[in-house]
Amino acid sequence: MWLITPVGFFSIVQKPGDKQNGTLTVRSRVRSDLAALKQHFLPGLGPIQESHDTDYRFRAVATRSEVSAAMARMVDGLDYSNFKSEVGKTQGHKRANLYHKVWDVLYHLQTDPAFAEKQPVAESYGGVVVSGGRKVLLREPTKHHGGYAWTFAKTEAKPGESPRDAAVRAVREKTGYDAEIRISVPGAFKGSASSTCYYVMDAKHPPAKPNWQTAALRWVNFDEARDLIRQSPNAEGRDRDLAILDAAEKSADKIAYNEHPNVQPEDWQELKAMPERQTVLYPKLWFNPDEMVKIRRGFFPTVMEQKWFLYFTGDRLRMHRSWTGILIFDVGFAFDPKGGAYVTDVVVNRENREYSNTDDDEDLKLLEEIIRYHLLQPLDEPEVDGFVKAMSLAMQPKYLGSPEVVTALVKEVFDVAIRAIADEATEDDFVEAVGKVIAAFTDDDAGYTRMPGWHSAEQMGGYVKKYLIGSDQGECLAEILGHGMTALIAKLQEMLGGFVKDPAANWEEHALVQLNALHQFVVTVLLGTNTVVSGEKTLGDFKWMPIGADAGGKQVIVEVGSEGGSLTLYGIQSPEGWQFKMETSEAALVDDEVEPDMPERPWVATWRSALKQLDGYPWTQLYPLGVHPEFREKVFKALQTRKKKGLVIDWDQWGNVLNMEIEEE
Secondary structure (H helix, E strand, O other): OOOEOOOOHHHEEEHHHHHHOEEEEEEEEEEHHHHHHHHHHOOOOOOOOEOOOOOOOOEEEEEEHHHHHHHHHHHHHOOHHHHHHHHHHHHHHHHHHHHHHHHHHHHHHOOHHHHHHOOOOOOEEEEEEEOOOOOEEEEEEEHHHOOOOEEOEEEEOOOOOOOHHHHHHHHHHOOEEEEEEEEEEEEEEEEOOOOEEEEEEEEEOOOOOOOOEEEEEEEEEEEHHHHHOOOOHHHHHHHHHHHHHHHHHHHHHHOHHHOOOOHEEEHHOOOOOOOOOOEEEOOEEEEEEHHHHOOOOOOOOOOOOOEEEEEEOOOEEEEEOOOOOOEEEEEEEEEOOOOOOOEEEEEOOOOOOOOHHHHHHHHHHHHHHHHHHHHHHOOOOOOOOHHHHHHHHHOOOEEEEEEEEEHHHHHHHHHHHHHHHHOOOOHHHHHHHHHHHHHHHHHHHHHOOOOOOOOOOOOOHHHHHHHHOOOOOOOOHHHHHHHHHHHHHHHHHHHOOOOOOOOOOHHHHHHHHHHHHHHHHHHHHHOOOHHHHHOOOOHHHHOOHHHHHOOEEEEEEEEEEEOEEEEEEEEEEEEEEEEEEEEEOOOOOOOOOOOOOOOOOOEEHHHHHHHHHHHOOOOHHHHEEEHHHHHHHHHHHHHHHHHHHHOOOOHHHHHHHOOOOOOOO
């Protein structure tokens, strides 16, 4: 890297030994240049070495961080408007004249056609508009023209129109945004009808109304944009747009943090309007054109310590508290022909519940500090560890990384399914509840804050497919969630049906326990934490667990057997009384007239009904295995009744089981 400065000319390189030691080699033609560099900007520069056998006669070594800091000091101290004049002041006119010759040679880059910027060659040109909050603008073509659900703005160049001008015009006409190019997207992208070159663009707010070719606009993050683009039925165009999006994201990453694109109001959730209680101040503030460029960019907070969200719309700067979205200052500007501007007025929040300060002077001081430190001074990108970043997101409203927020969303689906048991919910209620879940995770206008990277078809969608759906259904996240909620509703209907058929089940003690376990599982799947809590358990593993078998309430009332099988009357004692149900094995069906494929018998609530189930088999003729102590007298009376009807009863065997001595009549 060549570095021509008022204190000298330098060549900075990384030699083989530098890479291992974390240093850089600073070379110069003149010893005094290195000495001046060390004195004024780079005190950590090592001893100056001299060699007559190298291209640069003088050189010294410094750590990479020290060289970076030295360059920053040069920039911070820059206060001259003409470089060659400044060189003449510090190093004399001979050095200034020499630098002028360098300037004259490099001027050919601007005038020689051989060095002119090569315009991209394509049939059409377009723009990928990116915001300061790392969102991308998508447009929905009217009637999904060309088979595109969501895509970017593009158009053919008019005669004599440059590719750049055509791309800017396409964005202005089809999105309404007045945009400017920030960086080119490498390559030309071939679609179904033409090839297109794209530029990453900045946009001014507010937009005008787009032309008839656009039905809707959406600001979404890059992962959400991929999900929306995948909805396009035009396969070739869909693949092209996905490739454009990937390339544009990489190009946007090259834009310096302190030169980020304009922040849009869509970058933040739930921004509040200025309340009726307000005051208007009139400070005497003026900003030059360069400063207004920075002010118009706004400010997007990325860590908790950055407490302000700022965006420029029309001729006003809106200044919101980032934690709450409350609007504190609304600053008006009047621009001059050169791009500078003075402040016309400042509307200040005076709603005590939102902003407690009432001192006008303090407000003006705070206003100037925010503009200076968040907009005008060089911004260093904050280093944020994962925990702090997660906490910052968690502070935002309706954050979908919060178990409480996701729990509330899923609960609405459960509530509809429960109401449906009593015929109090319709199909439209199910559609509304499921639609709200899908919108929360996929629609920017739903008012929820999503987790970067997780809420995509690949990440969250993969978990829903594996653990809720059980198959690879759906491409975009909205479609996948739709299948997942359908599977959940079917499972809820299955489990609630089991509850209805279970006579021992109590809603508060039994049904809610099992449904809450299912609820928690679904929430962890949507959060991506289910494998930690439940391992590889899936939705299919959830079934209604009969209370008798699960809680020990299912008791043997009467059990008889024959060779290889048994016949059992079970009972469950509930607050409403005893419930009965008979179960049998095929080997116990000694009566040829009994149909072995009888349907499962229901639970019954009376002893008479229980005996009716028993009498479907020759239970009195089988070997008695056990009788519940509370039912010995009832069984004895039943045996007596059946003996009077002509059945033979082995009183010796039954007496042992009934624990009573029985004298035969």
